[in-house]
Amino acid sequence: MSQSAKRVVLVSRPVGEPKPSDFRIEDATVPTPGQGEVLLRTIWLSLDPYMRGRMSEGPSYAAPVPIGGVMEGGTACEVMDSKNPGFAKGDIVLARAGWQTHAVSDGKGLTKIDPKLGPVSTAVGVLGMPGMTAYTGLLDIGKPQPGETVVVAAASGAVGSAVGQIAQIKGARAVGIAGGKDKCDYVKRELGFDECVDHRDPNLASRLKEACPKGIDVYFENVGGAVFEAVYPLLNAFARIPVCGLIAQYNETEASVPKWASSLMRNVLTKRLTIRGFIVSDFASRHADFLRDMSQWVREGKVKHREFVTEGLDSAPAAFIGLLKGANFGKQLVRVGPDKA
């Protein structure tokens, strides 16, 4: 067990795109757990778009990371030492240890990871928060019916890839949107989406229309911006729009007025649209259903997934900056430590 620890702290609130200088990598000492606490060693750190929100002040569903504070994040960790009867040395747990190699926890919010379900990394990916975001948003809000058309952007990413594949399991047609030919090929050929459209194509709107000849019944919104502009005129009556993210807009310094603005409510009325925002914890009661279904689908090969791994905690800031630009290809993970110390 290493006696030195590291952490990544936020040193300034980014204006627009985060820069490497908005973060600082600090050396630290491995903390000592007190009574009732456990010492955690991070194996995998999950990087996710919502973290951009935590870097800014302003109203959101969670408080921002304070300046000088450790960046927040979901992790898969090993219990190195336990003074909490609920956990034993060697347990592998899902935690929110943040961007650091070690952390102490009072055990609240820790969940033991069942190694039979899959590799540890999947606990922060397809069998973790991103997978459950896809599962609950699509099934509990989107409610795709057989023969309907489901559209999702960032289709090669952790959430989007699961959305399209679950839609197909439910008998719907899956149309992805992704950045560049390689990702689109992967989404169509490897993941088996019915179609995938490149959002960099200057004719995105007409390409998407061709890919959705019967219109769009469910648009799983995780990017916003230009993609929503292309989706909007194609929405069918009674379309559902679960909104879990707006990554294309997270770095905006000035809110732009979208083209759809003047007609949105009229269309909500005449097309009877449903637009509903959610975050994964709103559906906590669905966790057992999710784990049961998703682990089975992954085992059966019905839901494929890809991981995009950078090595070492030091790589986290650049990897996160890249994530916001779509530089990743699959679920973005940081390998912080080995599976077994």
Place this chain on the structure above:
Amino acid sequence: MSQSAKRVVLVSRPVGEPKPSDFRIEDATVPTPGQGEVLLRTIWLSLDPYMRGRMSEGPSYAAPVPIGGVMEGGTACEVMDSKNPGFAKGDIVLARAGWQTHAVSDGKGLTKIDPKLGPVSTAVGVLGMPGMTAYTGLLDIGKPQPGETVVVAAASGAVGSAVGQIAQIKGARAVGIAGGKDKCDYVKRELGFDECVDHRDPNLASRLKEACPKGIDVYFENVGGAVFEAVYPLLNAFARIPVCGLIAQYNETEASVPKWASSLMRNVLTKRLTIRGFIVSDFASRHADFLRDMSQWVREGKVKHREFVTEGLDSAPAAFIGLLKGANFGKQLVRVGPDKA
């Protein structure tokens, strides 16, 4: 039985506010029912904001009235002659006979009115489409919980008045918005809303904020425009917004870009808002529940309602133009003929 008939036809598509010259009152002869048909005599014509949409071309949930065609509308009618075994002379039925004194029908879409439920006029009011719009939109989309705050505009009108009173029956706090002191007094004192705010008040936004110290959990949207601007910043996390109408915007000739546009989707996400458009026929399966509950509430005095009646079919165009300006005070009805011929 009168042998002469009258009808109101649409002669031009209004630009902005409808004018009397957009309508023409025509003499006609009483039609003769063929085999399987019934002859209807209109007693009550209901005037409702959705009719403005039928006067315009452009995408909506229903086709426009053709130029030269009889204006559409819900009516309570007496069966004067029947060659349809499902109906007998003297039956009182709910129909969509439109703006005319007489019509023939093949019986499809006709519903016999149970006179035990209330006066015939209520079948096109509190026990008809407006009442059911309030009931289903509020209960099936808004889902008010005890202690929550429900806001509705046009609160002295047919839909709004029912929304607030049903909200209170469900244990929620009802805040109305209405035009002018008389209507606000009626909404608060007669209907018993907890608060009512005048939308003509130049400080509408701050008045509404005072009236909703715990924010807004359900906003029943039937007006749009400036009222939504005032409501928007007060929406609580997990607020629900059933959208059944946008009367403030129906006469717009140029779509304006609302102030909330640049932040709507961000707020949908961070506050987990639900925005859902509906029309009453989407909830047809709830009709029996509605009639059972609403007729009981009206009998018990828990839902009060007011009718605003103009006399004679000739009065319909001016009454409708007034309705769009809020000139009515309660459910707008046209008395086309006597209860019994």
